[in-house]
Amino acid sequence: MSNALAIATVTTALAQIVRTAVQSVLPGADVLTDRPDSTPLGQPRVRLYLYQVTPNSSLRNHDLPARSADGRLVKRPTAALDLSYLLAFYGNENTLEPQQMLGATVRDIHAKPVLMRQMIEDAIASEPFLATSNLADAVEQIKFTPLTLSLEELSKLWSVFFQAPYALSVAYQGTVVLIESEESPHSPLPVLRRGxxxxxxxxxxxxxxxxxxxxxxxxxxxxxxxxxxxxxxxxxxxxxxxxxxxxxxxxxxxxxxxxxxxxxxxxxxxxxxxxxxxxxxxxxxxxxxxxxxxxxxxxxxxxxxxxxxxxxxxxxxxxxASKVNNIVPANPIMRDANGDVTMTITCGPVVRTSQRAALLIADREIDAEPHPIDTATLQFIIEDAPVVNDALIRLRIDGVDSLPFRRQGVPPPPRLVFDNNQKVTIL
Known part of the structure; x- marks a missing residue:
């Protein structure tokens, strides 16, 4: 799943593909990600414009229901979207520059219609405002397909660009973009017995x-x-x-x-x-x-x-699952003057730099502080920390929770019990 920067990331990646294509036939050409208007362009240019966003018909309801009968969030809602783009080509009509750029664009998108991970990472690296985009980690890949627009549909589309003269253009659809909500669902405790x-x-x-x-x-x-x-x-x-x-x-x-x-x-x-x-x-x-x-x-x-x-x-x-080896400070943990708590957890195996680490406590999910190197020590800052007594904590690494229980063999038979060493008290 992706965050709210997914759409902008797709647009930037598509612009890079088009830019590479048109520069292969016209070295001075460039791509503008704005709406067509009447502004004259002195050099060969392509205007790439996202003109419509629609729900994906196949996946729009794939995450229902997202809430339980009592209204509690059980999974993060996800919006499934299709992106429709208009590519308008501008240049010297005497040398057919728009047609040259159109041919190169259609050629490259048809040859590589899927946004690969490296393409997305290059797009993110090219724009500072995309630094926190996580589209490269999405399971669903973005695929581009040409849209067949009739003369009437094309006329209606261009009519929304007030006083913009028609230019040679083609439309593409990018599908599917999945944008995940930032709400944290309630995480149930593990099942200790199955059937x-x-x-x-x-x-x-x-x-x-x-x-x-x-x-x-x-x-x-x-x-x-x-x-x-x-x-x-x-x-x-x-x-x-x-x-x-x-x-x-x-x-x-x-x-x-x-x-x-x-x-x-x-x-x-x-x-x-x-x-x-x-x-x-x-x-x-x-x-x-x-x-x-x-x-x-x-x-x-x-x-x-x-x-x-x-x-x-x-x-x-x-x-x-990661193993929680130590929690600092020891119980009881006192909140500071702002009601915050800083907690350090030592775990094993080491957490890699590209892995996401989060702490689950009560109904809260707190992301770990940045760890630029592989480390076995993670720090968590719990803002407005909840007051809890003997609350089980779990360490979630790449979606897998630590095991908040231990095996107890006395009295027999052996059974699983929740581990007191993984409980915290916050006052």
């Missing part, structure tokens, strides 16, 4: 090799049957039990691929930790692991190698 005996959903997939499920738990659970409640996310120091079929071979590896970062971790499974239907690994919680992993979403794949033949399984998603 009878915590069995969850059983998946049957094919063909081989196949991953059916991933169980996340404490290291001491590797030999337990039946297993107790699974964790919702993996952390450093936890165990993974991957269940499936046809997971046997001369060499078995598990590949973890981070969905946002250029980070791939591959772990070789020893013979005594694997079988045809189960793979068992324990993630280390040491120095190399603190810098080698990153919180966020991963895809998990099993690689089975026999001789020169390597087969790859299906992929399952895996959320990797």
């Amino acid at each position: 009878e005996e915590d069995r969850g959903v059983q998946l049957l997939l094919g063909p081989f090799p196949i991953i059916d499920s991933i169980h996340i738990g404490a290291p001491e659970e590797l030999g337990l049957h039946p297993r107790i409640t699974a964790y919702p996310s993996v952390q450093l120091g936890t165990a993974l039990i991957i269940a499936g079929r046809n997971l046997v071979g001369e060499q078995i590896q598990i590949q973890f691929n981070h969905t946002r970062l250029a980070l791939i971790r591959t772990i070789l499974i020893p013979a005594n930790d694997r079988s045809d239907s189960e793979l068992r690994i324990m993630l280390a919680d040491d120095g190399p692991a603190q810098t080698g992993w990153a919180a966020g979403l991963y895809t998990v794949t099993v690689l089975v190698k026999n001789g020169d033949v390597e087969r790859m399984s299906n992929q399952l998603p895996l959320s990797f």
Whole structure:
């Protein structure tokens, strides 16, 4: 999803594409992002004008409902928009400069109709007012398609530009731009048990090799049957039990691929930790692991190698949560004269510079202060901090929340309880 600068970012990126195109045929040409008028232009120019914004018919209601029955926000509303642009070409008609620029523009947009991440990042870097735009991180890519306008539609369109003479023009539509609300929805606590005996959903997939499920738990659970409640996310120091079929071979590896970062971790499974239907690994919680992993979403794949033949399984998603190691100051935390609180949280693994970190407390979501280097220490300034007593806090890194609970084995059987070391009191 994108913030309110998404539309301006798309316009700037499209202007760069058009500018590159027209300068390939007329080196002195340029692009103006304003409305057509009667002002004479001495050199070849293209006027790029966003003349209409309409809801996208396919995605306009994809996020409904955004609120619960009692009116509480459960997810951020998102506006899905289509952008309609008019490109008007001005130049020397004797040498057909408008037609030359039109041909180059149509050629380049048709060849590269999708705004790639690098194009968007270049557009953001070119204009200081776009510095906080996050369109480059959007899941939906912007695609440009030419609009077929009849003579009547074209006449009506140009009639809105008062006293502007008609110029050779073409229209394009950019779709789809998703703009997300800045409201913070209520974040529910994690589910500690899913269904009878915590069995969850059983998946049957094919063909081989196949991953059916991933169980996340404490290291001491590797030999337990039946297993107790699974964790919702993996952390450093936890165990993974991957269940499936046809997971046997001369060499078995598990590949973890981070969905946002250029980070791939591959772990070789020893013979005594694997079988045809189960793979068992324990993630280390040491120095190399603190810098080698990153919180966020991963895809998990099993690689089975026999001789020169390597087969790859299906992929399952895996959320990797940050671990809260320390909270400063200690409880109770006193608000300052302005009612603010500054809280420092030490976590693991380290948070990369491109990752978004936020603190969840009560019904508040507070972004971390900027961290220009990879760090395990994050600072949060809570303005007008709420007065709370033993409130659970969670650290959200790239959309994955830390686990505010711990495993308690006494009295048996083992169960999950909320962690008192992750509770804060603010007075």
